[in-house]
Amino acid sequence: CEKEPGSLLWIFVMVGNIVRGMGETPIMPLGISYLEDFAKAENSPFYLGCLHTATIIGPFLGFLLASFCAEQFVDLGSVGAEDITITATDARWVGAWWLGILICASVNLLAGIPFWFFPKSLVKEGETSEPEETSKKGVVLLQENEDKQTMYEIAKDFLPFFKVLFRNPVYMLFICITVLQFSAFNGMISFMPKYLEQQFGKSASDAIFLIGVYNLPIICIGYFFGGLFMKKFKINTYQAANIAFWVSLLEYLVYFAAYWTVCDTSPVAGLTVSYEGIKQVSYTENTLLAGCNSDCDCPLKTWDPVCGNNGITYVSPCLAGCKASRGTGKSVVFENCTCVAASGFSSQNGSAILGQCYGEENCDKMLHYFLILSLVCSFIFSLAAMPGYMVLIRSLKPEEKSFGVGIHGLASRVFAGIPSPIYFGALIDTTCLKWGTMTCGGEGACRMYDVLTYRWIYLGLPAVLRGVSYIPSALILLILKKKLKSESQDLLNTAIEMQDKEQEPLK
Template sequence: MAKEFVPTLKSLLGNPVYIIYLCVTIIQFNSLIGMVTYKPKYIEQHYGQSASKANFLMGMINIPAVALGMFSGGVVMKKYKLGIMGAAKFAFGTSLLGYFLSLFFLAMGCENSKVAGITVSYTGVEGFSYQERSLFSDCNSGCLCSSREWDPVCGENGITYVSPCLAGCTSSSGSGRNTIFDKCRCVALADTQPGNLTVTLGQCPRRESCDRIFPYFLALSVLSSFIISLGGTPGFVLLIRCIKPELKSLALGIHTLATRTLAGIPAPIYFGAIIDTTCLKWGYKMCGGRGACRIYNTSAYRIVYLGLTLGLRTVSFFFCILGFGILKKHIKREEKNALTNGSAELESLRKEENSSIHCEQFILASDCSPDRETRL
């Protein structure tokens, strides 16, 4: 078995259809794993949903859609009796349609949350360029606030402040979640109604327009997941049919190993590193050092996250086009070999048939010979 492994592996890796299929699945798995890993965080940061709700929606909506899509893909394969090329075209078509649907995610964007000193100035001017010293203003200069603190509060003016101290608050009432901070001087700078100088715990809610977009985002997410997963079963059948029977178990093992190691491990790492470049405010650990990101630039997050996902899938389509050309040659070669082998088998059968006929004639001639009758 050990001696046969290397020649068998060479034979498998020498199959161009298998190599192209492997490249396509590795690239698409990178895109898929990166998207699935950071989609809850995307929902949380972009649409203002809690982390628990984002994960719950992912599990309850997307996973059943994917399962139904893979089952439906198998039903289509069986009903229409798709061959190798038919399976390849079906998988490519569903992936391409899901790709075009995913482009609509780029248009379903929400504006950045209004956070004083980070996304807007203390006077409420948008298009603000964040720097650490921009958290301080004349309204909180005498409060000795820490720029590392993250305890957001929402003002009556709809602007979030990093902490009550940075909001310039000097007194408070209530306790726990019901705490209200009063006499917040920074709120007065951007408040259109003088006198509302109070803030409450928590970030300000996003605009209603963003809340209206979120159900459409979920619906499109379910639809695109279903359509993309339709090609899962035909793609797997394509892998099985383009490999020799004695190589199928090894091919499946290498395919599983390659997708897990070359997509499952690196994708979350580089997706996370690229997404972190859109962070506006980092938290800090108790013992020092940088902690988790407190707030992202949502516009940049959307472009980076969706752009990277769609970019990987675009690259995979170029490999698919190359694979179609190789697959056609592979099918023609297999058909030619089948015809050649069939002709050879037919010729062999004809020779055997002619030989048996000649033998029967010889036996009959021998039985009717007069010399044989005289001797008898």
């Protein structure tokens, strides 16, 4: 038994993700630098907006694909539909996760081919002749007859560049903001499907589809108009930082309305209600036993929920005290269920059907409110994304852009992308009411959560992380304001000096 589930195939998935990450990571820092170097200064925000819009279209299509895959059973093609006795809303359902990987891997391979044909350098936008090497501006354009840099020459520039970036206060503060904001966003998006499942009773397939449809298209629109706004009004760095700060703060305040989109906890005997129907949350297994099922000798580790005709879910037909059944497959009905009959909410001969009881009608209404709220928040936040990103780009010198954007991407992945799902998941797991059991008796996946505590953790942790991020944001505004005043004073002094020089011959 111990050797049966001990497959090492997970290593292939891990190695595949590592290779995929190695391939996709250089595209953003180097691609953004490539675009910034050859575009006009007033056009680059718009181009970057288009680029970020495209990076949202991909996940949107991915969510639709994931929704389709999650709706198919994991053993697609090897197990007949009539042999599956659980539905997609069941906590034990596993979708065909592997199907999406195969499809996306094939598309990735085709999408990578055009990158081979990009030239080393382009004509600067607005110019008609081939650009010359302009070291004075800090931009080094590689010519075909130029010798390639050795690894040693590249490595020896690493520490000086790193020191310069480390001493750049705007850049370092922006990395702090990114880590905090991305930690909140990554944690939320990772567990949003599970949140919709547990809070509103949706299947994984429906949850993924709703997230993609409601959130991603509106983010595309926000990115596009954010970049267009920057291009049209030629916003400077300080103005961009102001726009990003106040628009993001507005979205943060709207976000708190999510605490009112609540749905009543699903009644499960022994977990969220007593067998008499009294509301109570229990994290211990002994509450699953009651007088109505004490003579059944039921296993407490099993999760095979049934819905009684009293509207209460029972962890298994045995714990519902059922003595008989009729029908086969998904249409099986359990009869003479003593616990259902004893609850006082049904007829004397209580019955139950497979699966958990459906939530109240109130849940569907609250789900729509939650999705509309997430749509509004996504749009407002995406409007602030492009001005905020331009603060990062404009805080770097031309020769620092590739390296600076690369370090920024690395920091966001290492300090936010990797750890945030881990601690989000660990905290969410503390709210588990019923754990599944593996073949050999070990602890499996969580089958049911305390949705009230889940909601406070899921919504509260991002609120704390994002709240802290406004401290470095305010510091950036102060630094840029001071810098703008200094530059304005220098320009004024220069103008006065020139005026004095012009008047000297007259004297």
